[in-house]
Amino acid sequence: MxxxxxxxxxQQVDSQLDEARARLAEIEASLTESPSLRQARAEVAGREKQLRDLQRRQRDLEDTIEDIVAKIKELDDKLYSGKVTNPKELDGYYQEQLQLKARQRQLEDQMLEVMLALETATAQLTEARKRLAEVEADWARDQDRLREEHQRLLEQVEALSGERARIAARVxxxxxxxxxxxxxxxxxxxxxxxxxxxxxxxxxxxxxxxxxxxxxxxxxxxxxxxxxxxxxxxx
Ligand SMILES: [Zn+2]
Incomplete structure (x- = not known):
């Protein structure tokens, strides 16, 4: 010859090697998390945080309302047990109780808003989790296919490298x-x-x-x- x-x-063997190695590099870059997977994960994390924040707000409101209800009840005692008789003092308690009742109504309105927001946030989180599951399934399918191709290419590169060495020895x-x-x-x-x-x-x-x-x-x-x-x- x-x-x-x-x-x-x-040259023919080297060209095949070049092609196989380029594809290997491409696959190795894809064998990590895809941008759509990262995005879907971030979306779920964001929704989870939103839900936690709302739940904390709900608990805070519950505690505050509970305190106010207890105070209103205490004032009921003072106002209606007959133990306090001084009219000025009674009026003071009465005014205080009125203010507390107004505050209670305000907080209950806020509670209603929080509960509605919780409902929306829960639905959004469910939706985001569903989307993530879909993206993960797609990704896993791609990964299986890519890993198979990766293995095949590694074997091909090994065979071609051996062939290359045999030819190069004759040059x-x-x-x-x-x-x-x-x-x-x-x-x-x-x-x-x-x-x-x-x-x-x-x-x-x-x-x-x-x-x-x-x-x-x-x-x-x-x-x-x-x-x-x-x-x-x-x-
Ligand atoms: Zn030329």
Whole structure:
């Protein structure tokens, strides 16, 4: 086999390796939490916090109302037990009780609002949890598929690497150095097939003499324009 053809084989394996490794990197980036999953989780957390805040507010209101009701009851005792007889003192208690009753009504209105808000917040949390479950299920399905593909690609890369080593062992050391250098500077493609008399790497037509040399398979012929190693594959 000519030097150019061995390099052509190497190029084919390297191109497959490049493709497999690029896809591996892509998959590895996707094997973490997706933005939609993060968003759905944040939504649930936000709704849970909202609900907790409202529940705390409800408890605070309950406690405050309870205190006020107790005070009103105490004042009832003072007002109606007959123990207090001083009219000025009685009037003081009466006024105080009126104020407390007004405050109680106010707080009960607030309590009603909180209870309505709790109802809404509970429904929103249920909705957010449902959405999260859906997103998680989708994500898990994708993850299974990606993990399978990841495993397949790892096996492919291993097989290709072995093949590459076998081919590279047959390549002349200097040819390999030229090849590697071109791979780095020519977007991974060091070898170009001659198609209809032109270099497939840069599409420039070869001079007849170069074409003849490539065809003869003797030595390495490089494209005068892009510098790639030229080859005419058999068949
Ligand atoms: Zn070229």
């Amino acid at each position: 000519s030097r150019a053809l061995i390099l052509y084989q190497l 002349d050391r200097l040819d390999l150095a030229v090849y590697e250098q071109l791979r780095q500077t020519r977007g991974g493609r060091a070898v170009a097939v001659v198609e209809r008399g032109a270099c497939s790497g840069c599409r420039v037509v070869l001079p007849v003499t170069d074409f003849q040399k490539v065809k003869s398979g003797q030595g390495l012929v490089r494209c005068g324009t892009c510098g790639r190693i030229l080859v005419i594959p058999p068949g």
